[in-house]
Amino acid sequence: MTNVTCDIAMSMDGFVAGPNQSLADPIGEGGDRLHRWMFEEPDANAAAIDAITSAGAYIMGRNMFGPGRGGWDEEWKGWWGDEPPYHAPVFVLTHNPRAALPMQGGTTFYFVTDGVESALALAREAADDRTVAIAGGAATVNQYLAAGLIDELRLHVAPVLLGAGERLFEGVGDLNLELLGTSGTELVAHLTYRIVP
Numbered sequence: 001m002t003n004v005t006c007d008i009a010m011s012m013d014g015f016v017a018g019p020n021q022s023l024a025d026p027i028g029e030g031g032d033r034l035h036r037w038m039f040e041e042p043d044a045n046a047a048a049i050d051a052i053t054s055a056g057a058y059i060m061g062r063n064m065f066g067p068g069r070g071g072w073d074e075e076w077k078g079w080w081g082d083e084p085p086y087h088a089p090v091f092v093l094t095h096n097p098r099a100a101l102p103m104q105g106g107t108t109f110y111f112v113t114d115g116v117e118s119a120l121a122l123a124r125e126a127a128d129d130r131t132v133a134i135a136g137g138a139a140t141v142n143q144y145l146a147a148g149l150i151d152e153l154r155l156h157v158a159p160v161l162l163g164a165g166e167r168l169f170e171g172v173g174d175l176n177l178e179l180l181g182t183s184g185t186e187l188v189a190h191l192t193y194r195i196v197p
Contacts, residue, residue: 002124006134007052009034009156017166037188056130057123058090061140089126091119138166145172155191
């Protein structure tokens with residue numbers, strides 16, 4: 001069966017996005033500090049970046065796709081411009097239907113209204129024998145963790161404190177994590193865990 005992974009950047013105090021997310025601050029105030037390692041040390045973190053971008057399909061929550069709630073602004077195409085970095089099918093969890101949105105570079109966004117298990121079934125089919133990646137945000141990752149649907153959790157812990165925002169591990173119950181590996185640089189500690197059923 002297709003392996004389901006989750007790569008997510010996190011602060012030392014457990015937040016994956018800062019407070020007051022907005023169009024100007026899509027990762028919340030200070031949230032950009034969680035991802036400095038990707039842009040300032042890409043060579044030193046190449047293995048982690050390759051693992052993030054090699055999935056055959058992705059799943060994300062609506063907030064990770066865009067800032068709106070309720071009905072769709074059909075002009076909104078996501079935070080990443082005309083050629084998103086996924087280059088694969090992306091399944092967006094939402095309560096509001098929307099037609100599939102093909103983008104340049106092989107990314108197509110599909111909007112799923114019937115829950116996390118349905119999105120995962122669609123992503124598994126689309127990924128074929130490649131990995132399915134739960135991309136975020138916190139609420140989406142927490143739903144998949146609580147449902148026991150993630151096989152491997154890769155935390156990218158930045159040496160920053162956000163103090164508030166969107167917290168990982170809210171309402172997920174007692175997880176049995178087996179450490180598989182660690183690596184890192186000055187800007188991040190990469191921690192890879194297998195989630196033991």
